[in-house]
Structure formats: C-alpha cells, structure tokens
Amino acid sequence: MSKRILLANTIIMTLSISLLAGCVFDLETTSDPVPNSTSTTPLTTSPGSTSLTLASSTTITIPVTVPVTVPATKPITKPATKPAGGAYANISNQRTEWSYGYPDNWVSDYSGYWKFSKGNLYLTMDLGYEMGYTGKILDTLKEKGVKVTFFLTTEYIKEEPAYVKRMLAEGHRIGSHSTKHIDMVQLVGESGTDLITNTRQWEVAYKALTGQTTNLYRAPKGVFSKRGMTVLEEMGYKTIFWGAAYADYDDKNQPSIATAKEKLYKYIDSGDVVLLHPFKTNSELLPEFIDDMRANGFDFALIP
Numbered sequence: 268m269s270k271r272i273l274l275a276n277t278i279i280m281t282l283s284i285s286l287l288a289g290c291v292f293d294l295e296t297t298s299d300p301v302p303n304s305t306s307t308t309p310l311t312t313s314p315g316s317t318s319l320t321l322a323s324s325t326t327i328t329i330p331v332t333v334p335v336t337v338p339a340t341k342p343i344t345k346p347a348t349k350p351a352g353g354a355y356a357n358i359s360n361q362r363t364e365w366s367y368g369y370p371d372n373w374v375s376d377y378s379g380y381w382k383f384s385k386g387n388l389y390l391t392m393d394l395g396y397e398m399g400y401t402g403k404i405l406d407t408l409k410e411k412g413v414k415v416t417f418f419l420t421t422e423y424i425k426e427e428p429a430y431v432k433r434m435l436a437e438g439h440r441i442g443s444h445s446t447k448h449i450d451m452v453q454l455v456g457e458s459g460t461d462l463i464t465n466t467r468q469w470e471v472a473y474k475a476l477t478g479q480t481t482n483l484y485r486a487p488k489g490v491f492s493k494r495g496m497t498v499l500e501e502m503g504y505k506t507i508f509w510g511a512a513y514a515d516y517d518d519k520n521q522p523s524i525a526t527a528k529e530k531l532y533k534y535i536d537s538g539d540v541v542l543l544h545p546f547k548t549n550s551e552l553l554p555e556f557i558d559d560m561r562a563n564g565f566d567f568a569l570i571p
Contacts, residue, residue, distance in 0.1 A: 356457040358494040365489035367512045367534055367542070374508065377496035380570075381508040382538040387568040388560055389540040391416045391507065393485060394423050395448045398518055400550040401430050405437065407550075411557045413567045415439050416507070418485035421446040421469045428476050435477060440569050442483030442507060443469045450488045451495030459498040466502060483507055483570060507570060510539030521548045528552070528559075535560070540570065 363371060370381050383389055392415055394401065408415055417434050419441055424431055434441060445451075446468045454462040466484070474480060484504040486495075496506055513530035515522065522530070527548050535541065543549045549556075557567070 354457050355455065355459045355494050355497060358497050360452055360455060360492045360494040362452045363491055365486070365491065365508050367509050370508065370510065373493075374491070374496065374506070377493060377506070378500040378504065379491075379496060379506045379508060381510045381540050382536075383540070383571060384568070385537045386564070386566060387538060388535065388565045389416070389538075389570050390543065390567055391418060391485070391509065391540055391570070392543050392545050393418045393444055394427075394545060395420045395444065396423060397427050397430070398546050400545050400547060401427070403550045404545045404553060405430070405433060407553045407557075408439070409437055411554065413557055414569045416442055416483065416570045418442045418444040418483070418507070419473075420444045420448055421472045424469075424472045424476055431476060435479070440481070440483065441473070441477075441479075442481050442485055442570075443473070443504070444485050445469060445487045446472075448487045450490035451486055451499070452490055452492045455492065455495040455498055459494070462495060462498050463502065466499070466504075507540060509542035511535040512542040515546060515549055516544045518546050521546060524548060524552050524555070528556075531556075532559070537565070 365371070367381075374381075390413065392404070394417060417439055419431065423444075431441065443466060446465045449465065451462055454465055456462075470480065482503050482505055484499055484506050486506060486508070489508070491506065499506055511531060511534035513522075513527060513534070515527065531541075543553075560567070
C-alpha cells in the first residue's frame with residue numbers, strides 16, 4: 268500500500284514540474300515585443316500601458332482601457348507650496364517692490380496681474396484713509412460713466428461705510444488693501460498665519476458691511492514676495508499690480524496737473540491697470556484724464 272502511494276506522489280510531482288516548465292517557456296517565447304524595443308511588430312496595447320516585471324525578468328504589459336490625456340498648459344515655475352507641517356519657509360520671502368515701468372513677469376505665476384485685455388484701461392484707486400476727495404471723484408466717475416476698482420483698508424471700511432456702499436451701488440468693484448496697510452513680507456513669516464489673519468480681518472469687516480466678498484488684493488506699499496503671494500493665491504486671491512502710475516500719494520506735496528500728466532501718461536499702454544490715489548490733484552485731473560484716454564482709443568473696464 269505504501270509503495271503505491273509513493274509511486275502516485277512521484278507521478279504527480281513529475282507532471283507538475285512539466286506543466287510549470289511549459290508555462291515558463293510560453294512566457295519567455297511570447298511574440299509580443301518588449302516596449303521601446305526595435306521590433307517592427309505592432310503593439311496591441313494602448314499608449315498608456317503599464318508594465319510589470321516578474322522576478323524572472325519577464326515583462327508583462329497590462330493595457331490601460333482609457334488613456335489619460337494631460338492638456339498642454341504653461342509651465343509652472345513656482346516652487347511647491349505648503350511643505351509638510353503647513354509652513355511656507357521653503358518659498359522665498361525676498362522683499363520686492365513693484366516698479367510700474369519694469370514689471371516683474373514672474374508674478375503671473377502667482378496669480379499676479381498688471382494687464383488685461385488690449386484696448387481697455389483698468390482704473391484702480393487705493394484708499395487707506397479719507398482725504399476729502401472721494402465724493403468728488405465718485406461724482407466724476409458717475410458723470411463720465413466709468414467704473415473703477417477701489418482697494419480699501421479695513422480701517423477705511425469701518426470709518427467710511429457710506430462711501431463704501433455708494434461705490435458698490437454705482438457699479439464699482441472693491442478689493443482688499445489689507446488691515447492697517449502692513450506689507451505682506453512683514454506679515455507672512457514662515458507659517459503665513461499673520462498674513463492670513465490680517466486678510467481674514469478685512470474680509471469680516473467687508474462682509475459685515477456689504478454682505479459681499481472679493482477675490483482681489485492690492486499689496487500695501489507695492490511690496491510683495493513669492494511666499495506672500497503663494498499664501499494669498501491659496502486663499503483664492505488675485506494680486507493686482509499696475510502698469511501705469513505716478514508719485515501721487517503724498518498728500519502734503521501734491522503735483523500740478525501738468526506734472527501729473529507728464530509723469531503718468533508716458534507709462535500708459537493698452538490693457539494696463541492704472542493706479543491713482545484719490546487725492547487733490549487726481550480729483551481735478553480725472554475728468555480730463557478720462558477724456559484724453561478715450562480720445563486715444565481706450566475704453567475703461569472693471570478688473571475681471
């Protein structure tokens with residue numbers, strides 16, 4: 268009885284070895300070409316095939332049923348954003364000051380804008396505090412049928428609610444100019460927390476007054492960094508710079524209208540965002556400025 272069992276086991280083992288050898292032979296002599304080989308035999312798998320390598324160095328190609336097509340986009344040159352731990356320390360916080368004559372083109376990779384559609388000008392005004400000319404400027408804009416994007420600080424929103432509401436009622440847009448006009452390089456730190464908190468304070472004040480939100484941000488003092496812009500972009504903001512401006516922000520040393528025109532007009536180009544501060548000279552220049560720009564073929568539009 269024991270001899271019969273031993274003989275049967277021997278036969279089973281012999282058959283198993285033969286079958287296994289046949290399988291290995293079939294894998295090694297398959298007629299499908301190895302991917303990237305010089306074989307002229309056409310591949311029957313899809314372009315997105317995935318290859319698995321067995322321990323025996325035999326390659327099996329598994330077809331992907333639906334190839335994934337990645338649309339062509341512009342290269343992203345900015346570094347990876349939040350590293351592990353939620354900090355931003357691996358992104359440069361080098362202080363940069365915007366120069367309207369020589370824009371830093373890299374800002375477009377961080378949702379930064381200073382131009383939009385050709386043929387238009389995008390008039391913007393920054394208000395950290397009221398100098399007594401906003402009413403006159405709003406009257407001119409209404410008379411001329413021009414819409415402006417106003418960038419306001421939290422303090423202005425709280426101190427001048429009537430003007431804020433009038434801006435919106437007359438079709439203008441409003442963006443954030445921060446709380447307390449502190450530049451983003453100073454605020455952002457390594458974690459981004461203070462910049463986020465500062466911006467959220469603005470959002471709370473604006474929504475409490477108007478019931479609205481915004482996605483537009485103007486960097487205080489024109490100071491910015493890749494780190495600060497990364498934080499703002501992740502919060503959903505566009506940072507709006509400018510293609511044309513002039514030194515109009517010293518309320519104690521306002522230029523003449525002739526000087527303002529000489530300094531401002533030479534920078535204006537089709538599609539530019541134009542920055543003006545609503546102080547004395549600009550309140551007087553504005554009607555003529557609008558007429559001059561229209562005479563040169565420009566239309567005025569709101570920032571999209």
